[in-house]
Amino acid sequence: MNNSKERYSEGNKCVSSLFFSRYRLVPEVCFPEQFYDAVRATKHFLQPDVLAEYSVDPSRIAISGDSAGGNLAAAVCQQLSKDEHLAIRPKLQALIYPVLQAFDFNTPSYQQNMNMPVLPRYVMINYWIDYFNGNYDLAHSLLINNHTALDVSQALSFRGHLNWTSLLPSSFKKNYKPVIQTTGKAEIIQEIPALLDVRAAPLLADNETLQLQPKTYVLTCENDVLRDDGVMYAKRLENAGVEVTLDHFDDCFHGCMIFTIWPTDFSAGIQTRNSYIKWLDENL
Template sequence: MTYAIDPELVPWLDMLPKMTFSDRDSVLAARASMEDVKNVAPAYEPVNPLDIRDTTVPGPSGAPDVPVRVYAPANRDGVVPGLLYIHGGGFIVGDLDTFHTGLLRLVDQLGVVIVSVDYRLAPEHPFPAPVEDCYAALTWVAAKAAELGIDPARLGVAGDSAGGGLAAAVALLARDRGGPALSFQYLGIPELDDRLDTPSMRAYVDTPIWNRPNAIFSWTSYLGTEPGGPDVSPYAAPARAEDLSGLPPTFVVTSQFDPLRDEGIAYAQRLMQAGVNTELHHYPGTFHGSSLVEAAAVSKRMLADELDGLRRGLRVDTK
């Protein structure tokens, strides 16, 4: 199929990582090649001094501790907003280094504390392990807010791709378990619906980076069974949640030539209908992960909108 991809993105198509998942060997190969993803975007040099440290936090009951990376402005004055960040990778690839450059930029330009989670990956650790790791990290951040220099009234959750789906699930868990009060959720090109039945999911079988075959493999790995069954938890696939009321203000990003496009749009619409303060930003000519091409004008718009959305959602002090 031919797609009307933004002309500035087209020259990069052959240079972007090729993600094709079919079996365990393909997953291992993709994990080994994640360095290619990190090398697409240029390195970011912070203007302000940052404190960055790796540590572990208590995992879910009976599970191992969860590795996290804490990013903080070195010269912050008083408490600042905090953000739990969950990386993407189809639930099966990715680690603390995958989105390191992007998080450096966010902390540097927003002056917030970000805690990035290295959750367990499927298929070795299917649902609920990944989302429970992320929720455990959230409860740790909330409990350690004073020590981390975070204002607990300005604590959000964010993620991209599968991380966006996990962020949505963490927000649902926090609401339903009476957990930490979240002030904001950022869902970037989120993976939300295992039923794989939206028009974009049916149509986009060969789009760059992410496509229907990859989505099928991703969900099968995460659920440990065929996707689309009757008993899938909304904490695995947030699109299945019947009630979206009481969730925090939300910022949703979707891309035109992304099989995940329609489930992101539908989730944003349902949040609006449930009375949740929601922004939906859709970018024509883009595909899943196209923002890796930072030189393109549309990628610059996406980054500017992300920064603005986080600044407003976390109520960053701009004085």
Template sequence: MELLSALFLVILTFLVVTAFYHKHLMAEIPPGFIQRKKLCFYHYLLNFGFVLAKTSEKLGLASEIHVIRTIMNTVPPLKDKHLFIKDVRFEKIKVRIYQPKIPTTGQRRGVLYFHGGVGQFGSIRAYERTCCYYARKSDSVIVSVGYRLAPEYPYPTQFEDCLAATIHFMRTAEDYGVDPTRVITCGDSSGGTLAAAVAQAMVNRKDLPKLRAQILIYPFLQAVDFNLPSYQQNKTFPILTREQILLLGLKYLNKDVTLLNVLFEGAHIPEDFQLKYQKWLSPDNIPEEFKPRGYKPGKIIHPLSDELHALTMPTFDPVFSPLIAEDTVIAQLPEAFILTCEFDVLRDDGLLYKKRLEDHGIRVTWCHLEQGFHGIVFLAPLGRIVSFQSGNKGIKQIIDFLKSI
């Protein structure tokens, strides 16, 4: 009887906490968002996973990162009868190649896919359904790159692996029925960072064909200004908050998380850097229709100590912040597809990069999801019950873009 009473109290406590959390969360979602209950449920599950991971680490059962990786890998793999799927290595890097079985008269386009996960989690397995979907729907050869993860392999190993895989694939593209002049880098979230950084690193290669395009799906592109309109408007919006992205980014760089407030306030930006980057990162470059929802211009704090500057220097590397690459690099980039979401802290990174590219004459196909949030496209291939209408719209436009290449 005592056991049943204890069990009842546990269940009751869980339901009360869940109800309170649900009420609080719903208040964070703007009234205009259509599929509110589904988003709330998904965010609850996501946060439950993070709490479980933290608890596991505190109890000494498994590290937080290991638990998150395990949870992500619970997405069931997909055996697609329309595709040849095989695991190979590009030098030391694991990749999985998805090739359509339908015969073709010529060579196909090739897509190097870099998964998200802030360089610390995510995997080929977790993105199996995503890559199968792109291969099948666009009749493309998809190469999912299993780059090594931090903290076991510190930054910038992730970029180095993606670049090495890209170079290897472009040299051997014809072995997989791919036209080496139709190779595209693609990634979501931090995978979008990697796709943009690899595209930049390839512009001066004379021994290989030029990349045909880059597809950046709600990418993280700069670690200079965390007070842009989208960071203010969506700082507590479900899935990815401003605090979460900064904490994960600091862990990725193996930096002390106590730097969080420094980054929030912009106190990590030297005055000469601020003057240089202002023309690229100014909120004035963001269309006015994106500003009304709770934006207040921020102030940069100066001066900056030499010690703090040294600690934050990696954030100014174009590998980590592709948006602040030099004009000479930006001007040589291939055309781009950029997807942004209205309810995403990273929205303005995409908007600012779009403008930088267009200012240099680079063609940009832009897809903005007015009902979108961070991670929504990842859910699209997982089925109707899990996916959101806006995410389905986004992935369709990505497929249409691929077919146009």
């Protein structure tokens, strides 16, 4: 299976958190293969006989992931929510500083943290290009949002789903201004249509899909270009009627949760990990 399973014993039963980590990677395969890997692994695990083999309570299953894994966790939950034939569904989703959109690379957090170590903006853009098997020559056009300019008709229907001026609190918006080009390059979307594919960018999902999502935990860090992806997704889910916990850390950075073992046992990693596990313990 292309995912990890964290199991929590309670008496004779276990609850399970599927944490996406071992899906196939770029450059061997590109989108949408990682999405298919995660969906296949999840549907396999959710079969009653497989759950019984692992002594998992089918009513207490969470899907989780961090960063790119958070992207897949959100995308898989959306896919499962539309599967009418699925008998067993996840109770929760838990997204750790997830990457959720390639529509706007000038949200306040992208502007504020554009040169932040671990994940500067240009690296995140290159990761998207790698994921879609695109051309690095497009990086600058993506950086200035040429791919979602007002004259790019394919992007118009998604603009309201990612309006950070209404989805972010004022403490995050600060004095940053939206970067919306009047004229852009529609050929970018023609070359890489996956930029607007909801399976790659769960934040672009419609409200009908969001209404079907399970109880959700979203962890975000202030010093992270992806901060606003998570905050906006939490707000859109909340607006759709989903119970959401937004767990924001003012003094933490992208990827910090992995730094929990000496000699990199950073307080940022320990506090985010403990908060995440506490939420799972209380809700799963």
